[in-house]
Amino acid sequence: MTRQEQKRASPQTRRRGDALVQSIHEAALAELAAVGLGRLTMEGIARRAGTAKTSLYRRWSAPHDVLLDAIRDEHPQEVASPAADDLRGDLLRALRQLVAWLGTPTAAAVAAIMAERRRYPELARALYERVFDARGGRFTLTVLRFYAARGHIDPARITPIVADLGEALVFKLALDADAPPSEEQLVAIVDQAILPALGLDPARRSGKS
Amino acid sequence: MTRQEQKRASPQTRRRGDALVQSIHEAALAELAAVGLGRLTMEGIARRAGTAKTSLYRRWSAPHDVLLDAIRDEHPQEVASPAADDLRGDLLRALRQLVAWLGTPTAAAVAAIMAERRRYPELARALYERVFDARGGRFTLTVLRFYAARGHIDPARITPIVADLGEALVFKLALDADAPPSEEQLVAIVDQAILPALGLDPARRSGKS
DNA sequence: CTTTTAAGATACGTGTCCGTATCTTAATCG
DNA sequence: CGATTAAGATACGGACACGTATCTTAAAAG
Structure with missing residues (x-):
């Protein structure tokens, strides 16, 4: 067992970078569904994402910004190709x-x-x-x-x-x-x-x- | 000029009864339009109606109750009678x-x-x-x-x-x-x-x- | 390994709202 | 007119969220 493998064996407790952002995005969408636009808060999103407010404020200034980024990332859209004769x-x-x-x-x-x-x-x-x-x-x-x-x-x-x-x-x-x-x-x-x-x-x- | 006419001459400052309820209803609908369901508050409705919270709490226990009463009162609906040949x-x-x-x-x-x-x-x-x-x-x-x-x-x-x-x-x-x-x-x-x-x-x- | 980075935890003063309590006073009743 | 009613004003302790600051520490980099 190399040192690298030993490092992998210890469970990670913190998410970083893209993984964290992805979690926050999902949390923002879920929190919106639960409380609506009027009650969407940084504290709510952070709580649901299981992260600190500071992690949110490092990237976004308000809950609506988080939400827009979440929608944009989750929005890729493909429309079915028509068949030609049906x-x-x-x-x-x-x-x-x-x-x-x-x-x-x-x-x-x-x-x-x-x-x-x-x-x-x-x-x-x-x-x-x-x-x-x-x-x-x-x-x-x-x-x-x-x-x-x-x-x-x-x-x-x-x-x-x-x-x-x-x-x-x-x-x-x-x-x-x-x-x-x-x-x-x-x-x-x-x-x-x-x-x-x-x-x-x-x-x-x-x-x- | 009778005493009754003298009484009418002094401008009233307080609304009572139905007049007050009507004002509160209108305020509730207007406040909802402004802030949405999630941010509808007793304080907001009271402020907009120009009355005290106590007047609201004497009749309703929550902003949604006010809103429902307002909708019901303002909702009378008549559908146009059809013409017969058009x-x-x-x-x-x-x-x-x-x-x-x-x-x-x-x-x-x-x-x-x-x-x-x-x-x-x-x-x-x-x-x-x-x-x-x-x-x-x-x-x-x-x-x-x-x-x-x-x-x-x-x-x-x-x-x-x-x-x-x-x-x-x-x-x-x-x-x-x-x-x-x-x-x-x-x-x-x-x-x-x-x-x-x-x-x-x-x-x-x-x-x- | 040490250093750097950023994630996470927490505290803080401020503002808003809640629901209740208390008091004042305009309006109505008798 | 005096008595009664209810409208209005305000205070209060508690909850929640804000945005900022500070610190600890896991994870990554070198």
Whole structure:
């Protein structure tokens, strides 16, 4: 056993550098979920992260700064690639992905900031500038554009309202029920709202025969 | 000049009874809008109402109680009566009414509670029980049912998703822009989303010729 | 190994809010 | 008018968080 191995055998008690920052980020998101924006404190984040306030103040001047960094680090986002010949399936996949994201601590943080954007305008602005552009990240828009480019959809149908449909309904359902929409509800969103709005109404097509 | 008129001539400095409660209610809603649920305090409400904490504690034990009473008192709601032969116009009227309500302090309070329902479940529950049933108050549903009963709409089209469409889009637009949707946007919601979902697609109808 | 770095622990004065207690006094009642 | 009621003002001890300062010590560097 070399001296290096002996050193490894003793359990580490302190986190340093990136490991510590990662822990603090996770703690910030969890603390936000627990207490909300108005009650987010350095003491709370530090307590939850199991670290000292000094470690936080060495890097950030306020809890909102910690939160923004946490969101940015946890936010990497990939939108599913459309299949090419299954509009309905791809819309469903996109909505499922949205629902999956809604279950993350990051989504909860983004929602909290959006909900209180009038009270914390600087925070909301910083979210846009430092994390994402507000109009980006539409899960269904990628799919719609993909199929319009291939001639499956009349491009004139892809208006801002139609592009917003899927997300608006998912958010509303989630808010009303305080639970993610079911697969059945996602299917209903696609079949009863999105496709009709695109001029591809399943109820009308089956009624053709 | 009688003694009663003399008494009226001296400016009153204190509010009593209902007048005081009304002031406190308004203050509670305004304070909530300013600081949010997490920072709503008795001291804040009292300060804003220009009264003493004792006056609050004589009636309520916590700021959330004040808030609930304020919402209930300010919440009376009337949905516009449909016209009978103007589905599109009535849907627009209903959406305008929703937008008008969204501009009230009460709506902001309801939104705040809904946004933080996971952090304040008791408060959210009390909102449902003491103020309104969660599934009530759908602005467009009254219109849809009215026209279905008259045969203008296939009742099978009025699914929960379709019933939710208008409100979901209005909420999303308002949230994204931090401003009420414009009249043009309301028109787009009706023409591009609601009517197609009802099988009454304007774009398809005009394409008939 | 020693030195350096930064993580962690704690103290401190200040400010805000809580909920209760006490008192003064405007407004209403009889 | 006097008596009663409740509105308003203020004090108080305790809890919590702030941001800064100081010190100890684990971990990394050389």
